[in-house]
Amino acid sequence: MRPIPVEELKAGMKIAKTIYNNSGQILLGAGMALKDSYIEKLNNLNIPEIYIVDEELPEVKVPEPISDKTRLEAIKVVKDTMQDIESQSQINFDKINDVIDSILDEILLQNHVVIHLNDIRAYDSYTFQHSVGVTILSILMSLNFSYTKEEIKKIAIGAFLHDIGKIKVDKDIIMKPGKLTDEEYEEVKKHSLYGYNIIKDVHGISILSAHIAYQHHEYIDGTGYPRGLKGDEISEWAQIVTVADIYDALTSDRVYKRKLMPHEALKIVEELKGTKLSPKCVDALSKHVAVYPVGTMVQLSDDQLGIVIDVNKEDLSSPIVRIVEDKEGNKITEIKEVDLIHNDNLKINRVIYN
Numbered sequence: 001m002r003p004i005p006v007e008e009l010k011a012g013m014k015i016a017k018t019i020y021n022n023s024g025q026i027l028l029g030a031g032m033a034l035k036d037s038y039i040e041k042l043n044n045l046n047i048p049e050i051y052i053v054d055e056e057l058p059e060v061k062v063p064e065p066i067s068d069k070t071r072l073e074a075i076k077v078v079k080d081t082m083q084d085i086e087s088q089s090q091i092n093f094d095k096i097n098d099v100i101d102s103i104l105d106e107i108l109l110q111n112h113v114v115i116h117l118n119d120i121r122a123y124d125s126y127t128f129q130h131s132v133g134v135t136i137l138s139i140l141m142s143l144n145f146s147y148t149k150e151e152i153k154k155i156a157i158g159a160f161l162h163d164i165g166k167i168k169v170d171k172d173i174i175m176k177p178g179k180l181t182d183e184e185y186e187e188v189k190k191h192s193l194y195g196y197n198i199i200k201d202v203h204g205i206s207i208l209s210a211h212i213a214y215q216h217h218e219y220i221d222g223t224g225y226p227r228g229l230k231g232d233e234i235s236e237w238a239q240i241v242t243v244a245d246i247y248d249a250l251t252s253d254r255v256y257k258r259k260l261m262p263h264e265a266l267k268i269v270e271e272l273k274g275t276k277l278s279p280k281c282v283d284a285l286s287k288h289v290a291v292y293p294v295g296t297m298v299q300l301s302d303d304q305l306g307i308v309i310d311v312n313k314e315d316l317s318s319p320i321v322r323i324v325e326d327k328e329g330n331k332i333t334e335i336k337e338v339d340l341i342h343n344d345n346l347k348i349n350r351v352i353y354n
């Protein structure tokens with residue numbers, strides 16, 4: 001499996017990872033063969049790249065943290081909630097509660113979930129899918145703190161609704177592909193307070209979850225917004241969601257930028273550790289995202305090429321690699337696997353993109 005830009009797709013190629021449409025429904029399922037009409041559709045949806053089964057590479061299965069069914073339901077709930085706010089109807093807390101329960105139960109049933117790659121998202125549905133991505137990451141990170149299940153659920157609800165205030169901001173500004181003017185940026189910044197005001201009045205939701213929406217753009221050095229809170233003034237729950245929010249945004253395609261690979265996004269988050277971001281939260285993130293996700297093509301320090309076929313949960317930067325080319329560039333046909341956790345003198349030099 002490897003990512004291929006949409007302009008290089010050809011009919012007959014097999015889809016390796018499910019693609020969702022703007023409503024969060026499955027547009028093209030994993031395993032389907034591409035047709036010209038599908039490629040045209042992907043172009044129309046501004047989807048930049050998709051994951052394709054590569055016949056020459058060993059096939060690897062990328063584990064997903066939650067089922068497609070729950071993910072689709074969650075995306076629908078975010079969308080419905082935003083529509084309820086727009087039409088000034090009552091927010092349906094029961095639906096939010098049920099879907100958070102499903103996400104939480106599915107994650108807790110597995111023993112150590114590792115996030116591999118972000119979904120391919122159509123640009124228009126970014127906000128909905130981003131909410132679900134941030135919720136999953138926040139739950140996983142929360143497992144590294146000594147919270148009760150009830151507390152983790154409140155964090156998950158805050159994460160799920162963290163950007164809900166964006167519905168009150170002018171759509172043209174939210175969807176603007178280019179750089180925002182200072183004035184527009186001031187408008188966007190208001191979404192934290194808008195979100196807090198919306199959530200705090202929903203019957204059944206804890207005020208602490210509402211504070212996550214209010215504080216998710218604050219930084220521990222006081223340079224965030226809207227209030228410029230510092231260190232412990234920011235709730236630990238909000239600090240978790242801040243880190244999850246940044247990581248998920250960096251690894252998602254947006255209109256104005258191409259997504260980063262996990263090792264690149266983690267590097268940026270690590271650079272903010274201790275200045276803008278809580279070290280404890282950044283460490284919690286690193287325990288649950290695969291630096292080199294299954295399916296990544298890598299060059300090892302001895303010049304061999306390989307593909308990541310599994311991760312070591314105790315050290316996510318040292319995966320298990322199946323060698324596909326030797327140092328001289330000759331293809332390897334017999335199965336040769338290297339577990340980097342047991343090979344101190346061998347490391348990953350770089351990620352090969354195409």
Ligand SMILES: [Fe+2]
Pocket residue numbers: 162163191216217
């Ligand atoms: Fe936000």
